Amino acid sequence: MTTPDVGPSVRMDERIAELRRRLERHQQTYLLRFLPQLGADERATLVGQLEAIDFDQLAQLAAAGAHDTPDAASLVPAPYVPAPPDGPDESTSHHRAAGETLVRSGAVAVLTVAGGQGTRLGWDGPKGTYPATVVTGKPLFRCFAEQILAAGKKYERPIPWLIMTSPANHAATQAFFDDNNFFGLCRTDVLMFSQAMLPSLDAQSGALLLEERDRIALNPDGHGGSLRALASSGALDELQTRGVRHISYVQIDNPLVRVIDPVFLGLHADDAGSSGRMSSKMVEKTDPAEKVGVFTRHDGRTMVIEYSDLPPALAEARDDAGRLRFRAGSIAVHIIATDFVAELTRDRAFALPFHRALKRVPFLDATGLRVEPDTPNAIKFETFVFDALPLAGDSIVLETRRDNEFAPIKNAQGADSPATSHQLQSDRAGRWLEAHGVTIPRDADGHVMAKIEISPLTALEPADLVAVDLPKKVEVGAEVAL
Numbered sequence: 379m380t381t382p383d384v385g386p387s388v389r390m391d392e393r394i395a396e397l398r399r400r401l402e403r404h405q406q407t408y409l410l411r412f413l414p415q416l417g418a419d420e421r422a423t424l425v426g427q428l429e430a431i432d433f434d435q436l437a438q439l440a441a442a443g444a445h446d447t448p449d450a451a452s453l454v455p456a457p458y459v460p461a462p463p464d465g466p467d468e469s470t471s472h473h474r475a476a477g478e479t480l481v482r483s484g485a486v487a488v489l490t491v492a493g494g495q496g497t498r499l500g501w502d503g504p505k506g507t508y509p510a511t512v513v514t515g516k517p518l519f520r521c522f523a524e525q526i527l528a529a530g531k532k533y534e535r536p537i538p539w540l541i542m543t544s545p546a547n548h549a550a551t552q553a554f555f556d557d558n559n560f561f562g563l564c565r566t567d568v569l570m571f572s573q574a575m576l577p578s579l580d581a582q583s584g585a586l587l588l589e590e591r592d593r594i595a596l597n598p599d600g601h602g603g604s605l606r607a608l609a610s611s612g613a614l615d616e617l618q619t620r621g622v623r624h625i626s627y628v629q630i631d632n633p634l635v636r637v638i639d640p641v642f643l644g645l646h647a648d649d650a651g652s653s654g655r656m657s658s659k660m661v662e663k664t665d666p667a668e669k670v671g672v673f674t675r676h677d678g679r680t681m682v683i684e685y686s687d688l689p690p691a692l693a694e695a696r697d698d699a700g701r702l703r704f705r706a707g708s709i710a711v712h713i714i715a716t717d718f719v720a721e722l723t724r725d726r727a728f729a730l731p732f733h734r735a736l737k738r739v740p741f742l743d744a745t746g747l748r749v750e751p752d753t754p755n756a757i758k759f760e761t762f763v764f765d766a767l768p769l770a771g772d773s774i775v776l777e778t779r780r781d782n783e784f785a786p787i788k789n790a791q792g793a794d795s796p797a798t799s800h801q802l803q804s805d806r807a808g809r810w811l812e813a814h815g816v817t818i819p820r821d822a823d824g825h826v827m828a829k830i831e832i833s834p835l836t837a838l839e840p841a842d843l844v845a846v847d848l849p850k851k852v853e854v855g856a857e858v859a860l
């Protein structure tokens with residue numbers, strides 16, 4: 379028996395009829411109101427988008443309300459491994475040797491999450507293309523690429539680099555890497571994959587929003603989506619085939635972050651207090667109002683409580699020495715075992731909870747006019763990677779100095795902006811040079827009064843500068859790039 383030949387327009391009509399029935403069940407047929415005005419390609423775009431939506435899941439998310447936060451009274455500060463001089467010494471610690479062995483044997487990859495929308499910075503393009511360094515204006519992607527290149531040379535083993543994009547910036551990210559010849563990295567060692575998107579919902583009615591006549595408004599599903607996308611994209615299988623057991627997880631917005639840290643790797647993989655599944659880095663929070671999550675313990679499990687969920691009484695509580703009790707601020711740096719990612723993503727029901735955020739999302743009104751809201755009008759749903767911590771069992775939190783590896787670029791101005799990041803970059807570079815006898819000008823607050831940039835290809839850590847020809851002195855206002 380032969381199947382009758384069904385033309386593409388008949389098949390599209392059938393798909394639309396089926397879609398309309400689904401949308402009726404969820405009271406969302408208005409999403410098809412511009413369909414008669416669309417051309418064939420636009421129709422296919424809208425229908426494809428709507429077919430991919432799990433309306434039952436969305437209805438559950440919308441009905442679920444805010445995620446549960448543990449009762450504040452039951453929270454205690456998470457213990458952490460202090461930074462030197464009280465913690466493991468950078469050069470002599472046995473953890474360093476264990477971490478270096480892992481890198482040398484090819485058991486470590488880097489994951490940079492770069493799928494965010496970067497709305498606060500307001501940069502036109504993927505955030506990784508933002509010129510971030512203080513003297514030469516290197517883009518963020520290059521800051522990471524040079525570290526990975528330098529670490530690969532130092533440990534005589536190329537390090538795979540995973541980059542999570544979103545469907546909104548994937549093509550632009552790929553083009554940037556092509557234009558820059560992958561920054562000298564081997565193309566097969568750079569694995570890009572896209573995270574999933576979820577519809578944004580009108581905050582009042584819970585309805586989906588049309589961004590264009592042929593497109594609904596979608597947002598990336600949060601940095602927690604990286605775990606699921608690692609698995610669904612096939613990147614996790616690829617890592618496991620290559621023998622990678624640990625993923626160094628970092629965010630695109632921090633040009634100072636150390637992407638390969640042997641001491642941290644060694645602690646994570648080898649320490650008696652670690653399950654080897656997921657570890658984290660923290661910096662000491664000194665201002666109770668600083669907008670970073672804090673590491674806490676609840677029911678014996680380590681977890682990050684977002685700053686907005688930490689009651690002021692806890693955020694401001696101090697210990698006998700006058701330091702904040704909840705001072706372990708998360709800088710979104712983790713090591714995650716590939717086996718743990720496989721465990722979390724084995725079932726269709728992904729283990730991480732959804733958080734909701736109110737955002738400004740432009741949309742088309744009933745007549746097709748574009749509305750640019752002045753105030754947040756839509757709910758977006760996201761998962762956060764740190765929500766995997768309570769599922770990881772014993773988990774290490776390692777302290778690092780703020781001026782060593784936390785100079786985020788989030789906002790165009792003010793806190794966590796290019797200006798604050800530039801100062802921190804010069805402060806760290808100045809400290810590295812001072813360790814080798816270079817005279818550095820500093821102001822009354824201890825900030826370096828010059829612009830200094832040290833490429834990771836010159837030095838990954840202060841000790842590497844021993845082989846470099848250094849100036850005796852840096853003058854006030856000078857610009858030095860090494």
Ligand code: UTP
Nearest residue numbers: 491492493494495496497498598600601629630
């Ligand atoms: P942020 O929370 O700073 O969000 O992301 P953002 O989208 O970059 O910026 P705003 O809030 O719109 O201004 C922290 C890190 O997580 C990544 C970002 O790219 C950044 O590296 N991220 C965030 C994703 O990869 N996907 C997401 O869905 C959200």
